[in-house]
Amino acid sequence: MTEQFEPVIIGFTCNWCSYRAADLAGTARIKYPPNIRLIRLMCSGRLDPTFVLQALASGADGVMITGCHPGECHYLEQNYKAMRRFLLLRRMLTQMGIEPQRVKLVWASAAEGARLAQEITAMVEEVRALGPLNWGKVEVPAFSPHPSSLKEEVPA
Amino acid sequence: MAERIGVYVCHCGSNIAGVVDVVQVAQWAAGRLKHRGVIIARDYKFMCSSLGQELIEQDIKELGLTRVVVAACSPHLHEQTFRNACARAGLNPYLCELVSIREQVSWVHTDKVAATEKAKAVTSGGVERVLWDEPLEPLRVPIHPATLVVGGGIAGIQAALEIADGGHRVYLVEREPSIGGHMAQFDKTFPTLDCAACILTPKMVSVGMHPNITMMTWSEVEKVEGYVGNFTVTVRQKARCVKTDLCTGCGVCEEKCPKKVVDNVFEAGLGYRKAIYTPFAQAVPKYPVIDRENCTYFQKGTCKACEKFCPTGAIDFSQQDELITLQVGNIVLATGFDLFDSRRIPQYGYGRLANVFTSLEFERMCNAAGPTNGNVVLRDGLTAPKTVGIIHCVGSRDKNFNNYCSAICCMQSLKFAHIVKERTGAEVYNFYIDMRTAAKAYDEFDQRVRDEGTHVIRGRAAEVTDAARMPGEEGKLIIQAEDTLIGRQRRIPVDMVLLAAGLEPRRDAKQTAQLFGLSCSADGWFIEKHPKLDPVATMTEGIFIAGCVQGPKDIPNSVVQGAAAAARVQGRIQQKEISLEPVRASINEHRCSGCRICNNLCPFNAILFHDDRMVSEINPALCQGCGTCVAACPAGAISGTVFSNEQILAQIQGLLMLNLNGGRVEELVAA
Numbered sequence: 001m002t003e004q005f006e007p008v009i010i011g012f013t014c015n016w017c018s019y020r021a022a023d024l025a026g027t028a029r030i031k032y033p034p035n036i037r038l039i040r041l042m043c044s045g046r047l048d049p050t051f052v053l054q055a056l057a058s059g060a061d062g063v064m065i066t067g068c069h070p071g072e073c074h075y076l077e078q079n080y081k082a083m084r085r086f087l088l089l090r091r092m093l094t095q096m097g098i099e100p101q102r103v104k105l106v107w108a109s110a111a112e113g114a115r116l117a118q119e120i121t122a123m124v125e126e127v128r129a130l131g132p133l134n135w136g137k138v139e140v141p142a143f144s145p146h147p148s149s150l151k152e153e154v155p156a
Numbered sequence: 157m158a159e160r161i162g163v164y165v166c167h168c169g170s171n172i173a174g175v176v177d178v179v180q181v182a183q184w185a186a187g188r189l190k191h192r193g194v195i196i197a198r199d200y201k202f203m204c205s206s207l208g209q210e211l212i213e214q215d216i217k218e219l220g221l222t223r224v225v226v227a228a229c230s231p232h233l234h235e236q237t238f239r240n241a242c243a244r245a246g247l248n249p250y251l252c253e254l255v256s257i258r259e260q261v262s263w264v265h266t267d268k269v270a271a272t273e274k275a276k277a278v279t280s281g282g283v284e285r286v287l288w289d290e291p292l293e294p295l296r297v298p299i300h301p302a303t304l305v306v307g308g309g310i311a312g313i314q315a316a317l318e319i320a321d322g323g324h325r326v327y328l329v330e331r332e333p334s335i336g337g338h339m340a341q342f343d344k345t346f347p348t349l350d351c352a353a354c355i356l357t358p359k360m361v362s363v364g365m366h367p368n369i370t371m372m373t374w375s376e377v378e379k380v381e382g383y384v385g386n387f388t389v390t391v392r393q394k395a396r397c398v399k400t401d402l403c404t405g406c407g408v409c410e411e412k413c414p415k416k417v418v419d420n421v422f423e424a425g426l427g428y429r430k431a432i433y434t435p436f437a438q439a440v441p442k443y444p445v446i447d448r449e450n451c452t453y454f455q456k457g458t459c460k461a462c463e464k465f466c467p468t469g470a471i472d473f474s475q476q477d478e479l480i481t482l483q484v485g486n487i488v489l490a491t492g493f494d495l496f497d498s499r500r501i502p503q504y505g506y507g508r509l510a511n512v513f514t515s516l517e518f519e520r521m522c523n524a525a526g527p528t529n530g531n532v533v534l535r536d537g538l539t540a541p542k543t544v545g546i547i548h549c550v551g552s553r554d555k556n557f558n559n560y561c562s563a564i565c566c567m568q569s570l571k572f573a574h575i576v577k578e579r580t581g582a583e584v585y586n587f588y589i590d591m592r593t594a595a596k597a598y599d600e601f602d603q604r605v606r607d608e609g610t611h612v613i614r615g616r617a618a619e620v621t622d623a624a625r626m627p628g629e630e631g632k633l634i635i636q637a638e639d640t641l642i643g644r645q646r647r648i649p650v651d652m653v654l655l656a657a658g659l660e661p662r663r664d665a666k667q668t669a670q671l672f673g674l675s676c677s678a679d680g681w682f683i684e685k686h687p688k689l690d691p692v693a694t695m696t697e698g699i700f701i702a703g704c705v706q707g708p709k710d711i712p713n714s715v716v717q718g719a720a721a722a723a724r725v726q727g728r729i730q731q732k733e734i735s736l737e738p739v740r741a742s743i744n745e746h747r748c749s750g751c752r753i754c755n756n757l758c759p760f761n762a763i764l765f766h767d768d769r770m771v772s773e774i775n776p777a778l779c780q781g782c783g784t785c786v787a788a789c790p791a792g793a794i795s796g797t798v799f800s801n802e803q804i805l806a807q808i809q810g811l812l813m814l815n816l817n818g819g820r821v822e823e824l825v826a827a
Contacts, residue, residue, distance in 0.1 A: 006270075010808060016695055017675065023230045026259030034270040037277055037811040038260055040231070042739055042799055045757075046783030054805055059812045071670055074696070075782035076759040085787075110695070111677040117264070 309337020
């Protein structure tokens with residue numbers, strides 16, 4: 001029997017809604033697969049598309065972007081900007097040959113722990129079915145040197 | 157100087173250690189992340205305990221740690237705890253990272269090996285991130301001493317009075333012509349059966365006369381700008397068409413107004429009011445308002461009876477809505493609830509069968525100042541019922557409508573049973589699912605009502621019908637229910653049915669939440685910061701919630717929350733300023749190309765463009781730290797503290813374990 005492929009997914013969460021949804025899922029002991037690793041941002045609007053590309057290039061098999069529901073952004077409307085970027089990014093990724101299921105945008109309010117867990121479970125299964133991204137073979141960027149040796153480079 | 161990082165992995169009793177092998181995680185971090193600067197990694201039973209914190213402090217002092225990573229619970233819980241510990245040991249608190257291996261690992265995963273691996277990855281992400289953390293100082297923002305209270309029900313009244321008594325200015329905004337809220341509509345209050353008006357109206361009068369309270373009734377909040385300490389709120393003062401400086405509240409206008417309108421708000425549709433009206437006799441303020449949609453003058457152009465008879469010439473048909481801008485430091489939201497619409501359960505017949513009443517209708521009916529002068533009568537207004545059925549849990553604890561328990565209906569229904577018995581001597585049948593009377597003196601009240609001879613039947617009523625099937629049912633309403641204690645279907649013929657309708661969020665709660673930047677639970681109640689430990693604060697700094705807006709509750713609990721919110725606000729005012737997370741964006745002028753892409757992205761207008769130098773600049777006082785501009789800048793000229801590109805990119809690489817000595821591949825082979 002071959003071993004089951006375990007994808008690694010990077011999840012970007014908003015401090016005000018989806019990160020709290022993830023906390024709520026924990027408090028309520030709702031289970032989901034351990035394949036996702038979350039990063040907290042202040043807002044989905046903070047998501048630079050580079051983060052997604054960097055994650056995929058560094059070995060992630062999928063990326064989940066989460067934010068507040070439309071109209072519920074803590075910063076009024078920045079999740080709409082995240083959505084615009086996401087749509088463009090997805091188009092670009094398709095052109096690069098990446099299956100659209102690998103990068104997902106999910107709205108999850110602070111109350112939706114169960115829903116977030118469901119979405120994560122579903123995405124892990126989808127990406128598992130797709131198999132590894134194998135972008136790692138392309139040329140993983142060399143890991144950034146220690147910051148203390150880097151800081152001086154930035155022009156003042 | 158090479159960084160010296162300390163990693164601390166918390167057991168949290170068995171909360172984390174039960175699933176994650178914390179000892180292994182700590183050892184792994186000490187070994188495999190050594191080349192990234194980790195000089196010590198420890199595990200400890202409770203990192204947040206004073207001993208756990210001292211452990212960190214000691215290491216900072218003795219080992220000269222320059223950065224700290226704690227792998228424990230959510231940063232929303234203990235980030236501040238560990239930052240404070242670092243600060244006490246002389247390390248800048250922003251050089252400490254708390255990564256969650258409890259809420260996001262041990263509590264949500266069952267596979268111990270996979271969970272331990274994830275905990276390592278999360279810790280590794282924290283280590284990479286902390287390397288890029290910068291020493292920061294919290295932002296200090298002054299607190300404007302005035303407070304806005306939205307909603308003049310009992311919770312809002314309590315909050316307003318307490319803050320005002322503390323010597324601070326309060327603006328109390330109420331949508332209706334008078335404060336008082338739902339409590340003003342009630343007759344008796346459980347379990348003591350005090351008259352609601354007797355205990356409420358003195359408080360209302362105090363609000364009206366308080367030198368520190370500016371009461372704004374017939375008004376609604378239209379816009380909220382700014383942030384904690386410094387909100388700018390726009391309130392629409394709807395045109396009253398009555399000059400409040402001239403009006404004496406004599407009531408002649410109301411008497412002379414020829415137009416009668418069904419009062420769907422205060423009288424719950426059971427009584428009438430005039431087109432110019434004060435909702436009830438003890439209204440505060442006493443000034444009436446003209447309901448333009450029903451006023452003959454506004455609809456047909458003639459009448460002006462009120463103007464003719466007003467002894468002080470206070471009527472002014474030309475009044476327009478006014479927009480008033482207020483500066484406040486804190487906001488208390490106490491906007492209350494709406495009653496569940498019983499028409500949504502057609503099998504109970506409300507709206508179709510005349511003698512089915514809602515709880516609010518009955519409250520008005522038994523109120524001595526109400527439409528029937530306190531007589532309990534059928535819809536004909538004359539006949540007293542001989543048998544009355546009271547159905548609990550209408551729209552509550554029901555998968556088809558609301559899953560939650562509305563908390564007040566059991567006690568309210570028992571109160572109704574008592575009042576019906578007392579006033580009519582009728583037989584009363586209460587249909588309940590579970591009798592929930594858990595508060596001081598509540599269960600005793602239940603016993604008292606049962607001792608008075610009220611029949612209690614354990615079973616949710618299936619339907620209310622007027623179709624008689626058996627002798628004795630003709631001309632009656634029949635309540636069909638399964639009595640689950642004796643295991644039988646029962647049909648109880650009654651003259652009158654009272655539906656204990658549940659509480660629901662205000663129909664416009666969503667809009668209110670958006671207006672104030674709050675979030676609602678799936679049911680629509682506003683979410684508190686912490687359900688147990690911070691029930692009146694919200695995720696939005698400076699905005700507090702009190703009363704039913706947070707969830708169904710009775711009068712004592714609403715008062716408690718109103719007072720609690722007031723205490724929180726007063727604490728803030730007393731401190732005069734508040735520390736905020738220094739999450740802010742800034743622009744490197746040398747890199748800015750002046751493209752202005754960021755300018756339109758900012759919803760707070762924090763980015764201004766210098767035409768002379770052709771560069772943009774961020775005003776840190778307006779910036780809220782969302783980071784959208786940071787992500788958008790094509791030149792990479794904008795950076796954001798606490799969530800910089802470097803921090804996030806490093807965390808990604810850490811989470812993917814690209815930082816291990818030997819690399820990820822070796823790790824996978826080894827595993």
